[in-house]
Amino acid sequence: xxNEPLLGGMAQTVLDRGEPxxxxxxxxxxxxxxxxxxxxxxRAVADRPVQLIIPACCGAIAAGSFPQSGYGAPTLLTxxxxxxxxxxxxxxxxxxxxxxxxxxxxxxxGGTYDIGFATMSAAAERNEDILYICYDNEIYGNTxxxxxxxTPAGAVTSNTPGGKKEEKKDLMAIMAAHxxxxxxxxxxxxxxxxxxxxxxxxDLKGFRFLHxxxxxxxxxxxxxxLGIELVxxxxxxxxxxxxxxxxxxxxxxxxxxxxxxxxxxxYLSLQRRFQRxxxxxxxxxxxxxxxxxxxxxxxxxxxxxxxx
Amino acid sequence: xxxxxxxxxxxAALAATLAARANxxxxxxxxxxxxxTPSTExxxxxxxxxxxxxxxxxxxxxxxxxxxxxxxxxxxxxSFTATASNxxxxxxxxxxxxxxxxxxxxxTVANRTLGPPWNIWADHGDALMxxxxxxxxxxxxxxxxxxxxxxxxxxxxxxxxxxxxxxxCMEGFILSHTVAQTDVPSQEEVDAFLPPTRVPxxxxxxxxxxxxIELPRQTEAHRKxxxxxxxxxxxxxxxxxAEFERTFQRELPGAVVPYSMEDAETVIVSLGTMGLTAExxxxxxxxxxxxxxxxxxxxxxxxxxxxxxxxxxxxxxxAVLDRDLSVGLGGILWCELRGIADPGALVxxxxxxxxxxxxxxxxxxRILEDLCSRSEAGDPVFxxxx
Numbered sequence: 152x153x154n155e156p157l158l159g160g161m162a163q164t165v166l167d168r169g170e171p172x173x174x175x176x177x178x179x180x181x182x183x184x185x186x187x188x189x190x191x192x193x194r195a196v197a198d199r200p201v202q203l204i205i206p207a208c209c210g211a212i213a214a215g216s217f218p219q220s221g222y223g224a225p226t227l228l229t230x231x232x233x234x235x236x237x238x239x240x241x242x243x244x245x246x247x248x249x250x251x252x253x254x255x256x257x258x259x260x261g262g263t264y265d266i267g268f269a270t271m272s273a274a275a276e277r278n279e280d281i282l283y284i285c286y287d288n289e290i291y292g293n294t295x296x297x298x299x300x301x302t303p304a305g306a307v308t309s310n311t312p313g314g315k316k317e318e319k320k321d322l323m324a325i326m327a328a329h330x331x332x333x334x335x336x337x338x339x340x341x342x343x344x345x346x347x348x349x350x351x352x353x354d355l356k357g358f359r360f361l362h363x364x365x366x367x368x369x370x371x372x373x374x375x376x377l378g379i380e381l382v383x384x385x386x387x388x389x390x391x392x393x394x395x396x397x398x399x400x401x402x403x404x405x406x407x408x409x410x411x412x413x414x415x416x417x418y419l420s421l422q423r424r425f426q427r428x429x430x431x432x433x434x435x436x437x438x439x440x441x442x443x444x445x446x447x448x449x450x451x452x453x454x455x456x457x458x459x
Numbered sequence: 460x461x462x463x464x465x466x467x468x469x470x471a472a473l474a475a476t477l478a479a480r481a482n483x484x485x486x487x488x489x490x491x492x493x494x495x496t497p498s499t500e501x502x503x504x505x506x507x508x509x510x511x512x513x514x515x516x517x518x519x520x521x522x523x524x525x526x527x528x529x530x531x532x533x534x535x536x537x538s539f540t541a542t543a544s545n546x547x548x549x550x551x552x553x554x555x556x557x558x559x560x561x562x563x564x565x566x567t568v569a570n571r572t573l574g575p576p577w578n579i580w581a582d583h584g585d586a587l588m589x590x591x592x593x594x595x596x597x598x599x600x601x602x603x604x605x606x607x608x609x610x611x612x613x614x615x616x617x618x619x620x621x622x623x624x625x626x627x628c629m630e631g632f633i634l635s636h637t638v639a640q641t642d643v644p645s646q647e648e649v650d651a652f653l654p655p656t657r658v659p660x661x662x663x664x665x666x667x668x669x670x671x672i673e674l675p676r677q678t679e680a681h682r683k684x685x686x687x688x689x690x691x692x693x694x695x696x697x698x699x700x701a702e703f704e705r706t707f708q709r710e711l712p713g714a715v716v717p718y719s720m721e722d723a724e725t726v727i728v729s730l731g732t733m734g735l736t737a738e739x740x741x742x743x744x745x746x747x748x749x750x751x752x753x754x755x756x757x758x759x760x761x762x763x764x765x766x767x768x769x770x771x772x773x774x775x776x777x778a779v780l781d782r783d784l785s786v787g788l789g790g791i792l793w794c795e796l797r798g799i800a801d802p803g804a805l806v807x808x809x810x811x812x813x814x815x816x817x818x819x820x821x822x823x824x825r826i827l828e829d830l831c832s833r834s835e836a837g838d839p840v841f842x843x844x845x
Binding site for chain 1: 528536
């Protein structure tokens with residue numbers, strides 16, 4: 152069933168891929184951002200032939216148990232650190248055989264930011280013909296919610312009981328530094344922008360990186376029905392910048408935040424992971440400002456004078 | 460057929476190149492490679508070949524090298540990589556995946572000591588660490604054997620009754636860097652020997668998942684299938700050897716290589732190049748009237764239990780040479796042979812050439828003196844202590 156509000160009120164149409172990419176009855180938690188993403192990816196993929204390469208992550212569980220398959224596309228489950236390597240193999244073989252198959256890596260933040268980082272960085276450096284999608288729930292969700300280098304400062308995880316001290320790794324900057332053809336961050340709350348980016352990324356050749364902030368009600372200790380709203384608040388407050396980078400050069404900011412403390416406070420207060428550490432909007436604001444200052448410079452916009 | 464001067468590393472790479480080109484009418488060839496001493500020259504050679512419908516991906520680690528091979532084989536291509544020592548240890552996780560996904564990948568290993576402390580010389584411990592993972596393992600004794608076994612490994616791995624990775628091991632430097640005259644067949648002959656690769660479980664257009672979650676009973680069933688397929692690989696190897704001989708007019712040794720075994724009372728059993736040293740010692744001692752034989756185990760997984768039992772029937776004294784050590788127990792070949800030798804036989808383990816130590820005929824003569832002076836087997840003996 153298509154989630155209508157998610158797709159901006161659009162019902163399923165004849166343009167959609169007949170088979171869902173993530174089939175109904177899968178094991179994802181209610182409110183999982185990755186489930187929303189897969190619905191949108193289905194529409195974006197349309198009739199393109201695709202193969203999914205998935206390392207150890209919640210997505211590997213969603214493949215279901217043998218011999219059923221949770222995915223409506225040929226899928227290879229790899230070891231934790233190997234998605235981009237296995238995808239390199241599959242993509243090269245498709246190319247050698249003149250096939251139009253789009254090879255898509257679907258990986259969590261653990262398999263992208265941490266253990267799979269070298270593999271992904273190398274595949275990006277080789278500019279392999281891979282669409283790499285990181286659904287980032289900012290936590291090792293599969294193993295019960297430990298910190299990753301994508302966990303934001305102040306978030307309580309099962310192994311950072313007092314809240315993580317360090318800031319989230321800026322992966323978009325790192326991927327841009329690889330000068331890959333396309334890198335973009337995607338907001339599940341902004342369907343039009345996301346659909347455009349998914350389609351653009353599917354059509355391009357070479358290494359494309361998409362970063363999706365993926366609500367995890369189980370790990371974030373948030374209300375499942377509020378996932379999309381949380382993403383909207385993250386975008387509004389500026390904590391999750393939505394932008395795209397072409398060839399590591401041209402930076403384009405896609406959605407302008409209002410940088411309101413109201414949105415940031417709301418974002419924090421709706422997730423119990425931020426409450427136990429006593430984190431306040433004011434604690435995060437300097438890092439957000441710094442990040443955006445940099446983004447403004449990169450996107451060629453005039454940097455606004457700092458208010459005192 | 461023409462003779463070329465090749466190191467075993469280059470021989471393995473040339474065999475892989477011919478096999479790669481032979482799949483140009485299939486789904487092609489794709490390989491992930493990463494350098495490590497002493498297997499580096501193998502991947503270098505491969506990277507310098509032109510392969511029609513082939514791609515060699517220069518990755519950032521051995522782990523990813525096997526990762527690329529897994530993706531390529533899962534997409535239906537022929538695949539190959541080469542490594543050694545810590546590279547193999549780093550690759551091990553993906554070797555498990557390749558084996559359990561039943562992907563026909565060929566892997567050459569230039570056996571080297573695991574470190575640190577760093578030691579680049581030959582030791583079988585790296586490959587034997589992967590003993591139980593579901594990969595077929597060959598141990599070679601000369602360059603021609605390396606070349607031929609790599610070709611045969613593709614045929615064996617891709618046989619629908621087998622379908623699993625095959626490791627072809629050669630001792631680092633002793634073989635990998637030693638240049639020898641090697642017969643190299645023509646592309647047409649290799650084309651005839653290696654039909655296009657077909658991976659029945661390959662990713663195509665039909666939705667299905669490879670490598671997803673299994674429940675305990677399903678895993679048990681798959682392990683059983685894997686086990687039976689590997690046991691059956693011995694019979695398939697016999698067919699492959701026969702086909703090899705028909706195609707290339709050259710014999711390819713099978714699972715074990717017996718030498719003067721018929722009337723032997725004392726037998727030296729070993730893996731790899733030490734088997735050739737043992738054969739020379741057998742010649743010397745036979746001249747002195749001693750009834751000595753040598754048995755070289757070429758196929759270590761599946762272990763050719765029946766063939767070994769047949770060869771060792773009635774043999775009273777065995778010197779089992781191990782260029783490897785299961786620390787706290789003894790040599791790995793010895794551990795496996797104890798259950799196969801005659802119940803009354805004296806099976807003594809000698810740890811020879813650990814960390815690449817040179818094993819000379821004189822060492823083996825000392826070992827046989829020690830063996831003959833014994834009334835019963837004792838703890839494994841280090842060559843140092845003889």
